[in-house]
């Protein structure tokens with residue numbers, strides 16, 4: 214079976230759950246005490262897609278502001294970017310919009326953008342309405358999903374969608 218390599222990077226505010234999403238996807242594991250990423254980390258996972266195998270080469274970037282300038286190294290050359298916000302933090306949705314703008318200005322022209330509203334297990338303290346995020350995603354032709362790395366909701370599905378798009 215042919216193996217296709219797909220480079221994907223994760224972007225978004227610190228603490229939104231980028232590493233947790235990757236950890237759920239790659240290892241099917243969740244860690245309440247996961248440490249903030251320093252610089253970036255790299256993981257891979259291979260999944261079947263039709264007659265092919267898709268090998269995701271995943272760059273999980275650090276969301277802390279001091280690492281912002283490193284991000285272009287990871288999104289340049291990426292086939293897809295997953296931009297993550299935390300549904301319980303309106304600020305993280307504003308940060309997501311800044312990432313969308315930066316990708317538009319400096320990212321690869323044909324990059325597939327997926328928006329993930331993470332921590333949807335915390336719906337009772339939600340600050341970002343689903344409709345607002347969905348409408349925004351539609352306006353930029355991005356994939357949209359609300360996920361929970363903790364409860365393994367829509368994480369696999371998110372990467373499957375990206376896989377199909379690519």
Ligand SMILES: Nc1nc2c(ncn2[C@@H]2O[C@H](COP(=O)(O)OP(=O)(O)OP(=O)(O)O)[C@@H](O)[C@H]2O)c(=O)[nH]1
Nearest residue numbers: 227228229230231232233249250276332361362363
């Ligand atoms: N309730 C809940 N907590 C989550 C979820 N995903 C991540 N967390 C928690 O949120 C915190 C931050 O998660 P990380 O995965 O380190 O966030 P990050 O976006 O990678 O952060 P940086 O590495 O600093 O950019 C941790 O305490 C996680 O356990 C989720 O789906 N639900």
